[in-house]
Amino acid sequence: xxxxxxxxxxxxxxxxxxxxxxxxxxxxxxxxxxxxxxxxxxxxxxxxxxxxxxxxxxxxxxxxxxxxxxxxxxxxxxxxxxxxxxxxxxxxxxxxxxxxxxxxxxxxxxxxxxxxxxxxxxxxxxxxxxxxxxxxxxxxxxxxxxxxxxxxxxxxxxxxxxxxxxxxxxxxxxxxxxxxxxxxxxxxxxxxxxxxxxxxxxxxxxxxxxxxxxxxxxxxxxxxxxxxxxxxxxxxxxxxxxxxxxx
Amino acid sequence: xxxxxxxxxxxxxxxxxxxxxxxxxxxxxxxxxxxxxxxxxxxxxxxxxxxxxxxxxxxxxxxxxxxxxxxxxxxxxxxxxxxxxxxxxxxxxxxxxxxxxxxxxxxxxxxxxxxxxxxxxxxxxxxxxxxxxxxxxxxxxxxxxxxxxxxxxxxxxxxxxxxxxxxxxxxxxxxxxxxxxxxxxxxxxxxxxxxxxxxxxxxxxxxxxxxxxxxxxxxxxxxxxxxxxxxxxxxxxxxxxxxxxxxxxxxxxxxxxxxxxxxxxxxxxxxxxxxxxxxxxxxxxxxxxxxxxxxxxxxxxxxxxxxxxx
Numbered sequence: 001x002x003x004x005x006x007x008x009x010x011x012x013x014x015x016x017x018x019x020x021x022x023x024x025x026x027x028x029x030x031x032x033x034x035x036x037x038x039x040x041x042x043x044x045x046x047x048x049x050x051x052x053x054x055x056x057x058x059x060x061x062x063x064x065x066x067x068x069x070x071x072x073x074x075x076x077x078x079x080x081x082x083x084x085x086x087x088x089x090x091x092x093x094x095x096x097x098x099x100x101x102x103x104x105x106x107x108x109x110x111x112x113x114x115x116x117x118x119x120x121x122x123x124x125x126x127x128x129x130x131x132x133x134x135x136x137x138x139x140x141x142x143x144x145x146x147x148x149x150x151x152x153x154x155x156x157x158x159x160x161x162x163x164x165x166x167x168x169x170x171x172x173x174x175x176x177x178x179x180x181x182x183x184x185x186x187x188x189x190x191x192x193x194x195x196x197x198x199x200x201x202x203x204x205x206x207x208x209x210x211x212x213x214x215x216x217x218x219x220x221x222x223x224x225x226x227x228x229x230x231x232x233x234x235x236x237x238x239x240x241x242x243x244x245x246x247x
Numbered sequence: 248x249x250x251x252x253x254x255x256x257x258x259x260x261x262x263x264x265x266x267x268x269x270x271x272x273x274x275x276x277x278x279x280x281x282x283x284x285x286x287x288x289x290x291x292x293x294x295x296x297x298x299x300x301x302x303x304x305x306x307x308x309x310x311x312x313x314x315x316x317x318x319x320x321x322x323x324x325x326x327x328x329x330x331x332x333x334x335x336x337x338x339x340x341x342x343x344x345x346x347x348x349x350x351x352x353x354x355x356x357x358x359x360x361x362x363x364x365x366x367x368x369x370x371x372x373x374x375x376x377x378x379x380x381x382x383x384x385x386x387x388x389x390x391x392x393x394x395x396x397x398x399x400x401x402x403x404x405x406x407x408x409x410x411x412x413x414x415x416x417x418x419x420x421x422x423x424x425x426x427x428x429x430x431x432x433x434x435x436x437x438x439x440x441x442x443x444x445x446x447x448x449x450x451x452x453x454x455x456x457x458x459x460x461x462x463x464x465x466x467x468x469x470x471x472x473x474x475x476x477x478x479x480x481x482x483x484x485x486x487x488x489x490x491x492x493x494x495x496x497x498x499x500x501x502x503x504x505x506x507x508x509x510x511x512x513x514x515x516x517x518x519x520x521x522x523x524x525x526x527x528x529x530x531x532x533x534x535x536x537x538x539x540x541x542x543x544x545x546x547x548x549x550x551x552x553x554x555x556x557x
Binding site for chain 2: 036069100103104131
């Protein structure tokens with residue numbers, strides 16, 4: 001009897017569904033009409049650097065993401081290959097989740113794993129990225145390493161559209177450490193700054209833009225002392241040649 | 248319409264180009280009106296693409312005189328937009344404005360509306376020398392960079408000039424008003440209606456037989472051509488029963504546009520911005536028309552004679 005009641009109930013539901021199919025079912029248009037997830041791969045920097053002391057470097061900075069408007073997962077890669085030592089001077093991989101917190105700002109949280117030549121480090125990351133007034137792209141992160149050391153980096157970039165194809169971009173990066181980590185050459189306080197100026201041309205839509213530019217890198221304070229002690233330079237000028245790519 | 252023109256107007260024996268540029272000047276459409284097959288006329292060059300101004304930025308910037316977008320058309324019920332903007336009025340001075348043509352305009356009511364200023368209504372350009380200021384148009388934000396100009400220096404035609412020749416419906420009071428704010432974030436490529444994307448929104452439910460007034464408030468810096476399937480969009484140009492019927496209503500940045508719909512097609516209909524990316528990313532709603540004759544559901548969908556194309 002119970003069973004009969006259940007099947008009757010099922011039958012009446014089925015009839016209702018037939019009479020008004022679109023109301024009874026999940027709206028299929030919702031799956032097709034609204035683009036729910038997005039992905040992207042880009043290399044903001046993919047370049048060859050030649051320094052004023054004849055040093056040669058290959059630098060890659062890129063990221064890939066997958067997600068929705070509300071939540072994206074992002075992999076960020078940063079590497080510096082040094083020709084003279086045949087080794088990665090910098091090799092960083094970040095895996096973060098990113099979510100909007102304001103019209104033009106996203107918060108990020110995740111991990112950063114550094115595996116360059118020398119000691120490795122793992123960091124927890126909390127970051128903020130977005131667009132400041134007057135179109136400055138800003139990215140800043142707080143890192144806490146597995147050694148217990150905290151540091152903050154800050155990056156800002158401005159793109160001046162000379163035309164819709166020729167773009168002059170100015171960038172500034174800095175790193176400040178709250179404590180010393182001698183093993184990886186980090187002193188307390190302002191560690192380093194990098195200022196770059198690149199002129200690019202959008203050759204294939206926005207997906208391939210070769211550029212030339214100059215970059216100035218400088219180390220400060222204890223960090224500069226540590227670099228000098230290990231035979232490295234504290235200030236470099238580079239001529240750069242590369243391309244910005246986006247898929 | 249075209250046939251009529253060919254027969255009646257091309258008695259000079261010349262061919263004419265009909266030329267339509269896209270707003271971004273990425274392309275154009277060209278047609279030819281000619282008394283004989285094979286004739287062509289000169290095709291003009293694309294003009295410079297228009298640039299947005301502060302006026303097109305709606306609520307994103309603070310600027311005086313931008314309240315035009317919020318102008319309440321209800322207070323202007325008797326005002327004749329077409330005459331106000333027509334080029335017959337170009338030389339008109341303010342004393343003439345109080346003539347019988349304007350009798351329907353309630354000045355006291357307008358005075359009571361602090362948001363409305365006279366320049367925003369096109370009076371500013373009246374009685375001034377030709378070419379000194381562009382005429383105002385209620386379908387563009389005051390000072391909008393998107394305001395078209397006629398290529399030959401004459402009057403440009405806009406929505407304000409549209410008028411139905413054969414009204415399909417009796418004019419009547421709408422049963423209710425539904426406000427649709429056209430919203431989005433250009434930096435994030437997000438588009439929505441009332442701040443909600445399609446995937447998160449409930450359908451808009453209408454009752455068969457009602458007449459609904461839609462209020463579009465464009466809060467973005469882009470033009471959104473809004474398309475209601477299945478039923479006509481009766482654009483409010485202040486002409487009452489002579490308001491034109493349209494499939495798509497283009498809502499310029501920082502403007503408020505009204506349209507009414509006679510709900511005469513039962514079933515489910517799409518309602519969306521006609522820029523494909525905007526529609527796909529969420530500037531889209533499902534309209535459900537409840538009630539109505541059962542047979543009309545199938546009939547209306549098959550014959551498509553209920554109004555707009557689907």
